[in-house]
Amino acid sequence: MRRGNILSGGAFTAALLSLGAFMAVLLALGAILYIVLSGAMERDVDNQLLEEEQLFLQIYDRYGQQALVDAIGQMETPAVAGRRVAGLFDADGRRLAGNLDTLPLSEGWMTLEFNQLLPRPNGLYRLHASSTTPLDGAATLVVGYNIRVLQRTEWQLLYSLLLAGAAVTIASIAAGYAVSRRMFGKLEAMSETLEAVSRGDMAVRIPVSSLNDQIDRIAQRINAHIDRLAVLSDITRNTVNTIAHDLRSPLGRISLEVQQAMVETTGDARLQERMENVLAELEGVTGAFDAIMRISRIRASAGEADFSVVFVAELLAEMQETFTPLLEDMGQKLVCDPDVFRGLAVFGDAPMLRQALANLVQNAGRHCPPGTTVTLDAAEEGEGAVVLRVCDDGPGIPADRRSDVLLPFHRVEGGQPASGSGLGLALVSAVAVRHDASLVLSDNGPGLAVSIRFPPRAKINIL
Amino acid sequence: MKIILAEDDSKTSDFLRKGLSQAGYSVECYADGRDALSHCLYNEVDLVVMDRMMPGMDGMAVLKALRAAGKTMPVLFLTSMSDVGDKVEGLMSGADDYLTKPFHFSELLARIVVLARRPTAAAGAALVLTVHDLELDLLSRTARRGDTSIDLQPKEFALLEALMRNAGRMITKTMLLEKVWDFSFDPQTSVVETHMSRLRAKIDKPFAVALIHTMRNVGYCIHAPR
Numbered sequence A: 001m002r003r004g005n006i007l008s009g010g011a012f013t014a015a016l017l018s019l020g021a022f023m024a025v026l027l028a029l030g031a032i033l034y035i036v037l038s039g040a041m042e043r044d045v046d047n048q049l050l051e052e053e054q055l056f057l058q059i060y061d062r063y064g065q066q067a068l069v070d071a072i073g074q075m076e077t078p079a080v081a082g083r084r085v086a087g088l089f090d091a092d093g094r095r096l097a098g099n100l101d102t103l104p105l106s107e108g109w110m111t112l113e114f115n116q117l118l119p120r121p122n123g124l125y126r127l128h129a130s131s132t133t134p135l136d137g138a139a140t141l142v143v144g145y146n147i148r149v150l151q152r153t154e155w156q157l158l159y160s161l162l163l164a165g166a167a168v169t170i171a172s173i174a175a176g177y178a179v180s181r182r183m184f185g186k187l188e189a190m191s192e193t194l195e196a197v198s199r200g201d202m203a204v205r206i207p208v209s210s211l212n213d214q215i216d217r218i219a220q221r222i223n224a225h226i227d228r229l230a231v232l233s234d235i236t237r238n239t240v241n242t243i244a245h246d247l248r249s250p251l252g253r254i255s256l257e258v259q260q261a262m263v264e265t266t267g268d269a270r271l272q273e274r275m276e277n278v279l280a281e282l283e284g285v286t287g288a289f290d291a292i293m294r295i296s297r298i299r300a301s302a303g304e305a306d307f308s309v310v311f312v313a314e315l316l317a318e319m320q321e322t323f324t325p326l327l328e329d330m331g332q333k334l335v336c337d338p339d340v341f342r343g344l345a346v347f348g349d350a351p352m353l354r355q356a357l358a359n360l361v362q363n364a365g366r367h368c369p370p371g372t373t374v375t376l377d378a379a380e381e382g383e384g385a386v387v388l389r390v391c392d393d394g395p396g397i398p399a400d401r402r403s404d405v406l407l408p409f410h411r412v413e414g415g416q417p418a419s420g421s422g423l424g425l426a427l428v429s430a431v432a433v434r435h436d437a438s439l440v441l442s443d444n445g446p447g448l449a450v451s452i453r454f455p456p457r458a459k460i461n462i463l
Numbered sequence B: 001m002k003i004i005l006a007e008d009d010s011k012t013s014d015f016l017r018k019g020l021s022q023a024g025y026s027v028e029c030y031a032d033g034r035d036a037l038s039h040c041l042y043n044e045v046d047l048v049v050m051d052r053m054m055p056g057m058d059g060m061a062v063l064k065a066l067r068a069a070g071k072t073m074p075v076l077f078l079t080s081m082s083d084v085g086d087k088v089e090g091l092m093s094g095a096d097d098y099l100t101k102p103f104h105f106s107e108l109l110a111r112i113v114v115l116a117r118r119p120t121a122a123a124g125a126a127l128v129l130t131v132h133d134l135e136l137d138l139l140s141r142t143a144r145r146g147d148t149s150i151d152l153q154p155k156e157f158a159l160l161e162a163l164m165r166n167a168g169r170m171i172t173k174t175m176l177l178e179k180v181w182d183f184s185f186d187p188q189t190s191v192v193e194t195h196m197s198r199l200r201a202k203i204d205k206p207f208a209v210a211l212i213h214t215m216r217n218v219g220y221c222i223h224a225p226r
Helices: A003-007 A010-063 A065-074 A148-198 A214-246 A248-264 A269-300 A312-329 A350-367 A424-434 B010-022 B033-042 B059-068 B084-092 B105-116 B154-165 B173-181 B190-203
Strands: A084-090 A095-098 A108-114 A123-130 A139-146 A308-311 A333-335 A345-348 A373-381 A385-392 A438-443 A448-453 B002-006 B026-030 B047-051 B075-079 B097-100 B128-131 B134-137 B142-145 B148-150 B212-215 B219-222
Touching: A003 A148, A010 A065, A010 A084, A010 A123, A010 A139, A010 A148, A065 A084, A065 A095, A123 A148, A148 A214, A214 A248, A214 A269, A248 A269, A248 B010, A269 A424, A308 A312, A308 A350, A312 A333, A312 A350, A312 A373, A312 A385, A312 B154, A312 B190, A345 A350, A345 A385, A350 A373, A350 A385, A350 A424, A350 A448, A424 A438, A424 A448, B002 B010, B002 B033, B010 B026, B010 B105, B026 B033, B033 B047, B033 B059, B047 B059, B047 B105, B059 B075, B075 B084, B075 B105, B084 B097, B097 B105, B105 B173, B128 B154, B134 B154, B154 B173, B154 B190, B154 B219, B173 B190, B173 B219, B190 B212
Parallel strands: A333 A373, B002 B026, B002 B047, B047 B075, B075 B097
Antiparallel strands: A084 A095, A084 A139, A108 A123, A123 A139, A308 A345, A373 A385, A385 A448, A438 A448, B128 B134, B134 B142, B142 B148, B212 B219
């Protein structure tokens, strides 16, 4: 399973989308929460400061300046001081009381950073300075509160939000990856199964998990279709086999009858010849039945129990040896140099491959006029894919009719009437499918080129 | 020479019995596999020709029972099953030859003749085959006629070997196809004719006496001049 496939999978994309939506909501909520919370806390501090200021002003109002100086002086005791500052300054800005050294430059609200506020804790302070009634400019009262604590709370809020966001991101990606991986596994099993079915293996089914999700339900439906397809293909195959097999017995009897008649009429030369023709026709029919059975057997076979390493050089050498005299007798030429292909091999069923190549060479010889050159060669293409080729420089087949010739019982128009059963290429096609190979008919300019291209896995490395 | 014919189709059976009797064999027919088996187990039988599908007991089971009982007589299957796989299965389980219906009687006869006179172990292991003045050295893969050495292609050599191993007996084209090109590969029979004519051009043409003889529609036979 490729990681790229999983990451581009639907489940993973959905997880990413929902993650994006969640993060947007988290961001908006966090921002609102931050603004509301910090605003509320700041207002609290301000109100507290104003209350404190009012208290001091009342003391001043009722008991005079010395009482206020005493009251502020009490704040310097550690119990009260902690996080608060207070100061009373005269009209010239001299300190009368409190733990503040200097008078702030302006009146009203301000936020200042103190770092020389000994022995009080330094930090960021919210301050309010006032010289209004009842001070009436004779003095200035400053109260303040250390707001470092507030800031820390705000930071903690932000930090928690970030942490939650990160946790959700990691969890979503992990969950999306896991679900996507599972879905991908199922889809891959599905495509593998369908591929096996297209190769003719009707025994395979898509595994269905107990989760019964959408994919499982689709898998169940596909499995039901494969069941029906298997039954249909069984019926077709059995029918074809039964016809081919059951007609053999009556054909056998006809053949014996004719042979008997030939024994009884040895004197009549004309009759003998006629009956020999009948026997020859019978042989043609039997040959077609054999070809049907062979194709059917190839299509029905599965697995690689009969597969072995087939050396291309040996395969081509046998073809060359068998068919060179045949083509020469027809005034044609077979060109092949098997030694060039030493080191090239495919993984396959040797008898099937021999039969396929034999059919191709015989076809080329049969459909081409004298003087034609038939070339038998092989090559390694792309990522170790082996290609076997049978080419001729004969009349070729028009592009629009090339796919038709692969069909059983098809005969090329204008071909000689006795030119084979029309099953030769159908057999080659079945052999190609059996090996996961592709069969391609192309223009050889002039003539026809037939290539059997084996998948890279069929290629064997020979040291 | 006694042949047991196990075949449930009476027409085929009649025809074969007549033909084989005319060829000089003593033939006994059975339509049921079990009857054929019991006859073979308790009587002297030289060769069995048997249909693969029979009532009572199918041919394969009869064959297995025969071999299990230590009977080694040659068995030839007649069958409507033409497939390569069926042939291989039949031969693997101990049949000596295999002929699919419909067949020519001459084909059957040729095979029976070859089976009936199988080479003994010693003859089978011979390293040099000789017919008249033709010598085939299986070890050095060379052929010579008189003083002339003859250069043969591998297929020509295999053809000549098949003929010479059965010198004096008829070998049909199908038998040659099977022996030289093996069961699982079926080029047309014209392949045999073509290669045979090349072989004859080397073995017979340059010499005064021809050794390879053609029987029209049947096959070939190699023998010394009579």
